[in-house]
Amino acid sequence: MTSKRKWSVLVTFAVIFGIGLVAGLWLKRDTPPTLPPPPTSSAPQYEALEAAEAVVMHVYKEVSPAVVNIVASSLSVNYWMQVVPQVGQGSGFVIDPRGYILTNNHVVSNAETLEVTFVGERKVKAKLVGKDPVSDLAIIKVEPFPEMRVAPLGVSDNLVVGQRAIAIGNPFGFQHTVTAGFISALNRDLTLGQRSMMGLIQTDAAINPGNSGGPLINSRGEVIGINTAIYSQTGGFMGIGLAVPINKARKVAQQILNHGRAIYPWLGLKTYMDLEPRTAEMLGLSKVRGVLIFEVAPNSPAAKAGLHGGNQFAYYGSRPLVVDGRPLILGGDVVLSVDGAATPTYDEFQNVMNKKNVGDTVKITFLRAGVQHEVDITLMENPGTNQ
Numbered sequence: 425m426t427s428k429r430k431w432s433v434l435v436t437f438a439v440i441f442g443i444g445l446v447a448g449l450w451l452k453r454d455t456p457p458t459l460p461p462p463p464t465s466s467a468p469q470y471e472a473l474e475a476a477e478a479v480v481m482h483v484y485k486e487v488s489p490a491v492v493n494i495v496a497s498s499l500s501v502n503y504w505m506q507v508v509p510q511v512g513q514g515s516g517f518v519i520d521p522r523g524y525i526l527t528n529n530h531v532v533s534n535a536e537t538l539e540v541t542f543v544g545e546r547k548v549k550a551k552l553v554g555k556d557p558v559s560d561l562a563i564i565k566v567e568p569f570p571e572m573r574v575a576p577l578g579v580s581d582n583l584v585v586g587q588r589a590i591a592i593g594n595p596f597g598f599q600h601t602v603t604a605g606f607i608s609a610l611n612r613d614l615t616l617g618q619r620s621m622m623g624l625i626q627t628d629a630a631i632n633p634g635n636s637g638g639p640l641i642n643s644r645g646e647v648i649g650i651n652t653a654i655y656s657q658t659g660g661f662m663g664i665g666l667a668v669p670i671n672k673a674r675k676v677a678q679q680i681l682n683h684g685r686a687i688y689p690w691l692g693l694k695t696y697m698d699l700e701p702r703t704a705e706m707l708g709l710s711k712v713r714g715v716l717i718f719e720v721a722p723n724s725p726a727a728k729a730g731l732h733g734g735n736q737f738a739y740y741g742s743r744p745l746v747v748d749g750r751p752l753i754l755g756g757d758v759v760l761s762v763d764g765a766a767t768p769t770y771d772e773f774q775n776v777m778n779k780k781n782v783g784d785t786v787k788i789t790f791l792r793a794g795v796q797h798e799v800d801i802t803l804m805e806n807p808g809t810n811q
Contacts, residue, residue: 476588476604479588479590479643480590480602480604482645483590483602483641483643483645484590484592484602486645487517487575487576487592487639487641487645487647488543488592488600488602489542489543489571489573490517490518490572490573490574490575491515491516491517491543491575491592491593491600491638491639492515492516492517492518492525492540492541492542493513493514493515493540493541493594493597493599493600494513494514494515494516494525494527494531494532494538494539494540494550494564494637495512495513495538495539495540495541496512496513496514496531496532496534496535496537496538497535497536497537497538497539512531512535513531513594513597513634514527514528514530514531514532514594514634514635514636514637514638515527515531515592515593515594515634515635515636515637515638515651516531516540516564516637516638517575517592517637517638517639517647518572518573518574518575519563519574519575519577519677520574521568521572521574522565522568523565523566523567523568523572524553524563524564524565524681525540525550525563525564525565525566526561526562526563526637526650526673526677527561527562527563527564527636527637527650528560528561528562528636528637528650528652529555529556529557529559529560529561529562530560530636531562531636531637532552532555532562532564533555533557533562535552537549538550538551538552538564540564540566541599542572543600546569548566548567548569549566550564550565550566551564551565552564553565553680553681553684554680554681554683554684554685554686555680555685556676556679556680556685556686558686558688559621559668559672559673559676559686560621560652560653560668561650561668561673561676561677561680561686562680563677563680563681575639575647576645576646576647577646577647577670577674578641578642578644578646578647578648578670579646579648579670579671580625580648580649580669580670580671580672581669581671583607583610583625583648583669584607585606585607585608585609585610586606586607587606587607587642587643588604588605588606588607588642588643589604589605589606589607589625589627589628589629589640589641589642589648590602590603590604590629590640590641590642590643591603591604591605591627591629591630591631591635591638591639591640591641591651591665592638592639592641593631593634593635593636593637593638593639593651594634594635594638595630595631595632595633595634595635596632596633596634597634598634601635603629603630603631604629605627605628605629605630606627606628606629607625607626607627608626608627608628608664609625609626610623610625610626611623611624612624612625612626612666613771614653614666620771620774621652621653621666621668622771622774622775622778623669623672623775624652624653624666624667624668624669625640625648625649625666625667625668625669626664626665626666627640627649627665627666627667628663628664628665629665630665631651631654631665632654633654635651635665636651636652636653637650637651637652638650638651639651640667647670648667648669648670649667649668649669649670649673650667650668650670650673651665651666651667652666652667652668653665653666654666672778687782687805687806688777688778688782688805688806689777689778689780689781689782689784689803689804689805689806690724690725690782690803690804690805690806690807691724691725691726691777691786691788691801691803692720692721692724692725692726692727692731692804693715693717693719693720693721693726693759693770693773694718694719694720694721694724694733695717695718695719695733696715696716696717696718696770697715697716697718697752698713698715698716698768698769698770699712699713699714699715699716699758700713701713709758709791709794710791710794712758712760712791713766713768713769714758714759714760714767714768714790714791715758715759715767715769715770715773716734716756716757716758717731717732717733717734717756717757717758717759718733718734718753718756719733719734719753719756720732720733724804725801725802725803725804726801728801729788729799729800729801730799731757731759731788731790731799731801732756732757733753733755733756733757734753734754734755734756735753735754735755735756736753736754736755737752737753737754738752738753738754757790757791757792758790758791758792759773759788759789759790760789760790760791760796761788761789762776762777762786762787762788762789763776763786763787764787764789777803780803781803782803782804782805783802783803784802784803785800785801785802785803786800786801786803787799787800788800788801
């Protein structure tokens with residue numbers, strides 16, 4: 425073999441070896457994985473999902489068309505005495521196919537105009553039918569249309585802590601938002617200024633400003649409450665939302681539809697104090713719990729039945745005795761029960777009374793000068809609840 429041919433063979437082998445080496449390194453490089461293609465079906469299959477997901481998705485699909493965003497516009501006067509518009513937002517839901525919508529009183533109470541937005545950005549004008557500041561509920565009405573959906577109302581008397589709770593509303597104006605959680609507690613009381621709201625549902629489903637008036641729903645898609653307030657140190661969601669039970673809301677809503685206002689029974693206790701055993705003993709009374717009457721409203725059912733308030737101030741030494749920021753008045757009757765249901769506090773008394781109707785006759789058990797008495801009293805309509 426000639427020298428020239430020998431070099432030719434060596435060069436050929438070198439080229440082949442180099443190509444093989446490069447090819448081997450190329451084949452051994454890290455290649456990115458290939459992701460699987462998306463499923464062929466674009467529709468969600470509830471049965472293929474986690475049970476909790478399926479419940480929330482189903483409830484949202486069924487109930488959200490009945491939930492609305494409410495924009496309430498009003499006029500106010502600013503620092504420079506100029507009239508300026510103000511706009512507030514909240515939620516509500518359709519309770520009747522004729523266009524009646526249940527919401528919170530504080531969402532619509534001061535509105536000059538009301539605009540309601542349905543799913544699909546359908547906007548319609550609404551008018552106020554009636555409101556109730558005591559329960560913070562109101563009803564507005566829109567002109568009905570064929571596609572309008574009604575939210576099914578459930579029952580709130582048999583709720584249990586730990587049940588699923590789903591909220592649909594418009595927090596911060598984000599329309600038709602769904603959040604889910606549980607019923608955290610029942611029979612919560614909330615004091616707002618001079619007004620107390622009792623027997624509320626507590627939930628950890630996220631509720632924020634704008635959710636007010638929207639439905640709280642169970643896993644069957646039934647409305648069990650109306651989201652009304654949040655407990656928060658910042659104004660945002662902190663895990664404690666409060667809702668008016670639907671049984672109470674149903675009763676108030678029916679009264680508003682029938683009379684344009686809510687109707688509350690009234691006994692006529694004008695001023696009072698919760699009497700605890702220790703305070704009773706200090707005052708020389710038997711160790712009882714009840715509502716000590718300071719003053720009875722004139723011409724009220726209680727006054728006509730002979731209940732009376734106190735007639736003398738209590739003193740400690742030479743100074744008037746003050747309990748909970750108010751002078752203690754002695755000599756009044758102590759209400760112990762209504763129709764056999766104990767009323768150790770005024771809140772308990774009011775809870776019992778709210779289950780009664782105007783015209784009902786109730787048996788009041790009370791203590792006077794250490795002696796227990798009973799009297800039947802027919803309830804009147806409270807003249808001050810809608811002022």
